[in-house]
């Protein structure tokens with residue numbers, strides 16, 4: 538006999554994942570490309586040939602259930618268009634099911650793609666939330682964080698002195714972003730590791746069509762995160778600091794955020810702050826390992842690091858896809874979408890569009906238009922942390938290779954099992970005589 542909480546969880550999963558999982562599995566078995574891109578682990582490991590196939594089928598392709606694009610022009614158009622909204626994070630569901638989902642979902646277990654997460658609410662609600670959070674991410678404030686990022690990178694490398702072999706993700710790429718975002722949100726150092734663990738377990742909730750087991754594990758992590766967050770917010774309310782959350786707690790009148798808004802926005806910034814940047818740094822190290830000539834060039838021309846970061850964002854986008862729903866009947870690239878119909882935007886595919894990037898498979902840190910990628914999306918939901926992520930990655934990489942010029946991948950790498958987020962779980966490296974990367978689908 539199930540408890541009322543377990544029953545509620547199961548119904549929430551059925552609506553958000555279970556129904557679509559059945560439909561997607563069935564059409565993936567029939568070879569439907571959009572479904573395979575959403576669910577097939579082999580396609581997730583190397584989605585790029587599937588993006589090419591999708592692009593060859595047309596600028597916007599439908600399968601009767603959902604549409605999808607891997608072109609830069611249509612991806613950009615959909616993301617910037619006011620005819621599209623986020624569909625409340627579950628754009629693929631018919632309106633009544635979506636509303637039922639939102640009504641029954643437990644506020645203490647909401648994930649990054651559940652309203653009122655900023656990521657999945659539309660204007661004017663989105664405008665109100667974004668305005669408050671954006672204060673922490675102005676160019677001036679991010680510029681002021683440069684010294685702190687340098688010093689975190691330096692301390693992490695100091696702690697590695699004497700270790701010739703280590704896992705780059707565990708000891709460096711994950712720890713740098715978590716320390717930076719923790720500063721921004723007033724999180725004490727003793728909580729960093731625990732938050733990283735929980736964030737890793739919860740990151741899968743960005744993916745479509747989870748199994749019940751995957752969902753249960755992620756939901757348990759989300760509950761723990763909400764519990765931790767409630768305690769953290771109470772501490773800050775008693776003893777406010779300079780951080781973003783303390784400022785949000787001080788808002789008054791119509792600006793004031795509800796408890797659920799504060800939790801969802803805070804947890805989104807926290808998770809987005811480290812779950813993506815870790816992948817950017819890891820993907821960069823893997824790509825540079827496969828292109829030692831380009832690494833040498835960067836070591837001789839350190840001003841090239843920012844453009845190299847753009848090229849990594851383009852070539853191995855840490856966020857591979859997002860979704861939108863038509864707010865009204867609309868025509869895109871000659872395809873009619875009725876109000877409520879959803880479209881997947883494959884950012885990683887748009888970033889390999891040969892109409893924009895010549896020889897798109899080639900990794901080239903000197904590519905002049907690398908920054909035209911859609912790796913941070915576009916339009917009103919353009920990544921709020923983009924300048925911070927760029928800064929962190931450029932500093933992390935430059936400092937790493939200054940300290941360890943001969944760093945190479947030495948051993949078997951392992952990718953994360955997530956689909957929306959693309960990155961590495963394990964990147965064993967050696968600072969002495971590395972052997973180079975074994976098995977490198979990343980270097981296509």
Ligand code: HEM
Pocket residue numbers: 655656657667718805806809810811813814817854855856859860912913914915917918919920921922923925926
């Ligand atoms: C490599 C690093 C990062 C990548 C690739 C990335 C990518 C993205 C993308 C693609 C979106 C838009 C999603 C959509 O439209 O559906 C987004 C939104 C967002 N990102 Fe990032 N992100 C990164 C780092 C960060 C960092 C460091 C932070 C915060 C410290 C952050 C905070 C946010 C927030 C708050 C949003 C929601 C914005 C909104 O809905 O208005 N991101 N990010």
